[in-house]
Amino acid sequence: MKKVAYFTVYWGDEYGKPPKTPEGKARDEALAKALLQRLEQMRKVKIVEVSTKRPFYDLKIEVGSEAFNFLMETLQQSPHLVSPFTVLKDYTCQELESAELLIWGPTNQAIEDDYYDFYAEGEQHRDLHQRCPACGARLKQIRDLIVNKARMRGKDVSLTYSNEVILSERVAQLLYEAGLTGFELRPVHHYKKPYKGEPTLYQLVVTNVLPPMASPPTEFEHFHHCDVCGRTSRFLKHTHQWGKIQYYEDTDVYYPRSVLEAAKDFNHTAEYFGELRVSHPYVIITQRVYRLLREHKVKNWAAVPVYLVD
Template sequence: MKRVAYLALYWHPQSPEMGIETRRYVEELISRYRLKVREFRADRNSCYFSPLDADSKRFRDLMDEIERRADIDDVNLKIWPSYTRRELESSPLLVWHLTNQAIEDDYYDLHEDGYQGGPKTSHRRCGSCRAELEQVRDLVVNKRKMGRRALSLTYSFEIILSEQLAQHFREAGLTGFILRPVQHYRKPYPNEPVLYQLVVTHTLPPMASPPTAFEGVQHCSTCGTTTRFLKHTHFWGQIQYYEETDIYYHPEVLTDAHDFNRTAELFGELPTGHPLVLISQRVYRLLREQRVKGWEAVPVCLTEGREGQTGGSGLRGLWRTAL
């Protein structure tokens, strides 16, 4: 595993002369650190660098130097771990991220009810925060938005599958989910696809925290719903940057894990917080064998036991390896 840094610099000079001076300094940085750039236009006070090795001495020295420059007043830095195929294939659990949200939300929720929990709502909702508490009927969506995709998300993070992919899941005997039919919001049309909503039914115990860290916790005192974000705010001196925390579970969780699992925690803001979906190697390999597009996999870390010490797998963070 290696950490990959995506760095961009911005400056807002108070005079043309100061702008020229800062630009010359950035040009010197590029030369001295032998940096590759994605964009460095003469008509803009910004520079976008090609990905850098965040664990290298060159990167650390570069950031220490930038942090001391007052004229570079806006630094955008995001760090993502990058995993090899072997590391992904050796992780017993992986976070499953879908990479498109092509499907609009349920027609009545989106266009008629406004997510207020009225008589046609797809979910029973909290009267205070409007968080979803229970799905009460099948989803009604515009199926044309699915196109030829095998899977997609709705705006509210519901997972929609093609009939073919749903059949692959059934035939493989995968566990931890049910399928609900998805209806079209208008009259049937020629070659209308059969779609299913994948509902993950197995919930894992809470994550091991620490070492898993959270931030931005929100709580509704009426329904008891709590949402959060994985900790991602860090500082390099005075420079704030983004790097998501690792997800850890105690190894005992593997004993009862299914092929599809949902986290006990909800992530995001109220009222749209949702669980993460964790998949087994069986799901990971099936998706790869069927060449399904539109998803990413992220290894999950295991502790050494109830004391919360980190294990020796070396798997770290939330690198998203697009497929």
């Protein structure tokens, strides 16, 4: 696995603080540009953007490289030059193909959302879910999805704003013919009259719920709880500190190895993530699903490994 950090180095006035003096701004600009000159000579650095009109530049640097260590050490003395940066993980094929479980999901939201739940107003509005009267959490889906099917535009899978997964007819047939477990399919309807070439779409409804994650080592933050419906939501720990510099990186997900006894091919987590009103579980798949989708060149999805501990 390779980790890549995305930085913005900025030497202008800081939001919410008094404007810098001309001397202070000149000092910060000189330091930022000196850093850039050094980084341009190092490996595993990509200069994403350098603005000639605004006081910043963007960097993409491999974590643990000489350039990353140099930048982090130097910025400890001037942490105001960098806003919280993001670290993303790039997994190898071997890591993905050896993981017994993986977090899975579509990578686009082409469908956007249910038409009568998201777009319609007044008497036309029709809730897709039964919601908690206090926190607004979605407790139960009470009808089939009604969407603008034309937005699918030949995609294999899509995700709505409400985190429902929509499948093309080809993918739905693949899952059934492979005998995969832990899911049901619901029909998806077009929001207007049928049209020529209208695709057949299905909603993937995951029915198997896994036991809770192993925590620790899985880390969470920003818990929310509703006393009325009993829903608790959280976020995977995302905020970290590297000396004086804050950065964002999702924690890995861990389960006890015994979870395999309860797992089916499609599963969702016992935990809900996000703000209460939009909280949802993660979808977790087995290698059977991962390899089937890869073998048949299904597009528009991504997966990351889940780690098992004894």
